[in-house]
Amino acid sequence: MSKYGTLVMGPAGAGKSTFCTALIQHLQNSKRPCFYVNLDPAAEEFAFEPDLDIKDLISLEDVMEEMSLGPNGGLIYCFEFLMENLDFLTDPLEDVTEDYLIVFDMPGQIELYTHVPVLPNLVKVLMQGSLNIRMCAAYLLEATFVIDRPKFFSGTLSAMSAMMMLEMPHINILSKMDLVKGQVARRDLQRFVDVDADLIDDDPSRKPSDEEDSKNYRDPATKESLMSGSAFHKLNKAVAELIDGFSMVSFLKLDVQDEDSLGAILSYIDDATQYHEAQEPREPKEFDADMEEQ
Numbered sequence: 001m002s003k004y005g006t007l008v009m010g011p012a013g014a015g016k017s018t019f020c021t022a023l024i025q026h027l028q029n030s031k032r033p034c035f036y037v038n039l040d041p042a043a044e045e046f047a048f049e050p051d052l053d054i055k056d057l058i059s060l061e062d063v064m065e066e067m068s069l070g071p072n073g074g075l076i077y078c079f080e081f082l083m084e085n086l087d088f089l090t091d092p093l094e095d096v097t098e099d100y101l102i103v104f105d106m107p108g109q110i111e112l113y114t115h116v117p118v119l120p121n122l123v124k125v126l127m128q129g130s131l132n133i134r135m136c137a138a139y140l141l142e143a144t145f146v147i148d149r150p151k152f153f154s155g156t157l158s159a160m161s162a163m164m165m166l167e168m169p170h171i172n173i174l175s176k177m178d179l180v181k182g183q184v185a186r187r188d189l190q191r192f193v194d195v196d197a198d199l200i201d202d203d204p205s206r207k208p209s210d211e212e213d214s215k216n217y218r219d220p221a222t223k224e225s226l227m228s229g230s231a232f233h234k235l236n237k238a239v240a241e242l243i244d245g246f247s248m249v250s251f252l253k254l255d256v257q258d259e260d261s262l263g264a265i266l267s268y269i270d271d272a273t274q275y276h277e278a279q280e281p282r283e284p285k286e287f288d289a290d291m292e293e294q
């Protein structure tokens with residue numbers, strides 16, 4: 001029996017928990033069962049109570065207090081503790097059946113997705129061995145980043161870093177679309193969705209003086225110029241061309257108020273995990289009975 005899941009990731013405040021809530025509501029509206037796992041040891045409030053909550057094993061607040069660690073070190077400690085107590089996570093997941101979507105709500109600390117091995121190791125546990133969950137990563141980036149183009153490309157690099165580190169089916173999502181509607185023309189927005197390197201050249205917020213401005217990029221100790229404004233621009237452009245040239249990243253648009261938007265994202269997750277191929281046709285009554293049991 002296969003299991004299906006999505007790992008909801010992205011920087012702090014990208015809208016991960018809000019997306020999880022909207023996705024769970026959408027699944028309920030579609031009469032599809034969901035198993036909600038909170039893996040953020042600092043999360044406080046939930047619209048839907050998690051079926052499994054890492055805070056029942058360990059909380060970031062306790063770790064910070066007892067181990068005198070900061071929030072980032074504390075988070076890594078929590079995940080290492082989880083890896084040493086994997087039964088806490090794996091035992092309840094053993095019983096989840098193939099009609100469920102398992103939604104993992106992840107923390108926002110970016111180092112978890114960039115340079116520590118704990119998340120790839122956790123993903124191996126979920127996708128291999130007895131659990132054998134077919135997973136799709138959903139990486140969220142705030143749509144408001146499109147107003148600041150270098151920031152958008154930097155966010156895109158963090159999405160790529162997660163893609164490369166986790167080596168699992170992956171979709172990228174521009175969240176909080178309601179905040180940019182009307183601010184960015186539809187045609188322009190398409191250039192962010194299918195990332196276009198020329199966005200860096202056409203940036204209306206970029207002043208001509210930025211080309212020559214090197215005073216902000218001096219080494220504070222030696223006062224040597226580290227990189228001129230134009231060199232930064234060339235670097236940004238080269239990164240953008242790499243992303244564009246290899247079609248490495250594209251985005252789905254998320255508006256949590258819009259059922260069609262949620263439905264479209266869910267169908268990408270289902271395609272990536274091949275959910276529909278494994279489903280037996282079911283009688284509606286059988287479905288309702290399952291939902292009542294939850």
Ligand SMILES: Nc1nc2c(ncn2[C@@H]2O[C@H](COP(=O)(O)OP(=O)(O)OP(=O)(O)O)[C@@H](O)[C@H]2O)c(=O)[nH]1
Binds near residue numbers: 106175
């Ligand atoms: N306008 C708008 N605000 C949103 C949306 N999604 C999230 N927010 C707001 O953005 C803030 C962060 O949302 P969360 O869902 O908590 O983000 P998160 O990624 O889970 O945050 P962390 O767990 O702290 O990393 C909250 O104030 C939300 O109300 C959205 O689609 N539209």
